[in-house]
Amino acid sequence: MRSRELPPDTVLAWFDVHARDLPWRDPDTSAWGVLVSEIMLQQTPVSRVEPVWLNWMARWPRPSDLAAETQGEVVRAWGKLGYPRRALRLHAAATEIAERHDDVVPSDVDVLLALPGIGAYTARAVAAFAYGQRTPVVDTNVRRVVARAVHGAADAGPPSTTRDLADVAVLLPTTESRAARYSAALMELGAIVCTARSPRCADCPVLSDCAWQRAGRPAYSGPAKPVQRFAGTDRQVRGLLLDVVRGSDRPVERHRLDLVWADAGQRDRCLDSLLVDGLMEQTDEGLFALPGER
DNA sequence: CAGCCGTGGGC
DNA sequence: TGCCCAAGGCT
Incomplete structure (x- = not known):
């Protein structure tokens, strides 16, 4: 099965020219x-x-x-x-x-x-x-590219691993090595052309085949995506606490950690969760250190 | 499966 | 500024 909207020859030719020179893409990378x-x-x-x-x-x-x-x-x-x-x-x-x-x-x-x-x-x-296999590789970029080019939607709906994998599997070229490169190319297309905000459609190799373009670039109509807060969350507090310990070459005192967040209840809860996760340890003297560095 | 888990840059 | 986004995974 070939996709009319994301033809391998076109996508691969574009990738040959525009792929970023990232260090882990060096052929010698293990x-x-x-x-x-x-x-x-x-x-x-x-x-x-x-x-x-x-x-x-x-x-x-x-x-x-x-x-x-x-x-x-x-x-x-x-x-x-x-x-x-x-x-x-x-x-x-x-x-x-x-x-x-x-x-x-x-x-x-x-x-x-x-x-x-x-x-x-x-x-x-x-x-x-790493191994050149023919298998669907679906990240947020690929989901977006396929949503637009194939389904004519402004963005992908909620992720579903089973559906997403099947969706991309039918697009893959038959030849193993081309399939692997095609997967990298779809990701790259989403990363540098078919971006989430202000896509560079003028630079797109499949512009004339794109279902979203054909449909007049309608706005996203799927379910609202959950917005991840950060300010004030445990995630922020954990980050602040760990940063203190990570930046010290010796175990730190409780007092140093108390300085980074005013709410003692939240602070204690986060500190405890870091210990539970194994991102920190407490020494026999009650100091805090990275795991294995007591 | 919805919510949680860091961090910083762009607009 | 506040919000959105960035090659997800785990429970």
Whole structure:
């Protein structure tokens, strides 16, 4: 099955010319490097990931290198990428890969899915981009591109993994290597042309085939998307607390943490949740440190 | 499955 | 400014 709106030849030719030169796209990048990039890129812009990824790969070129590190060092190297539990999960995944997969990142989607921090998107991204497999890779960019070009809608509706995967599966070219590259191309199209706000339709390779364009670019009519607050949430407070500990080379006193947020109840709750998550530990003297750095 | 989990940049 | 958005995953 071929898509009239997203023809592989057109999309691939565009990608050949316009693909960004990202370090994890270097042909020499290992499957481990691809996996690390995909975890870091979850909900995080490319520009912030690049320097951290370069440092990370120079320091821990194999899963076993990361597995040998303390959790605290890993959380510290994660820096301010956000969602630091990803760092712990990546460390746990590296440990499993080192111990149970002979230090080789699995290529099978179902095996990848069993690793911590790897879900429907990341498993298929690794299978496609590290191992060249033909499998639908569906992220927010792809969902938007398909919603517009194929379905004629301004944006994708609520995500449904099963439906989204089937939706994209029928678009993939038959040839394995072309399919993998096509997946990367759809993501790139969504990232730099078919963007969420003010899409650059004039630069789009499939403008003349686009169903949304054909329909006169109607406004989004689906259900309202839930807006994520941040200011004042536990997420913000956790971030502030962890930042204090992450920025210190020795365990910090409770008083230092009390300074970052006035509401003692919320502060205590967040501190406790950080301890429960394993992002922090308390020393015998009652000081706070990154895990494994007591 | 809806809500939660960081952070910063653009408009 | 406040809001939206950024290569999601987990419970």
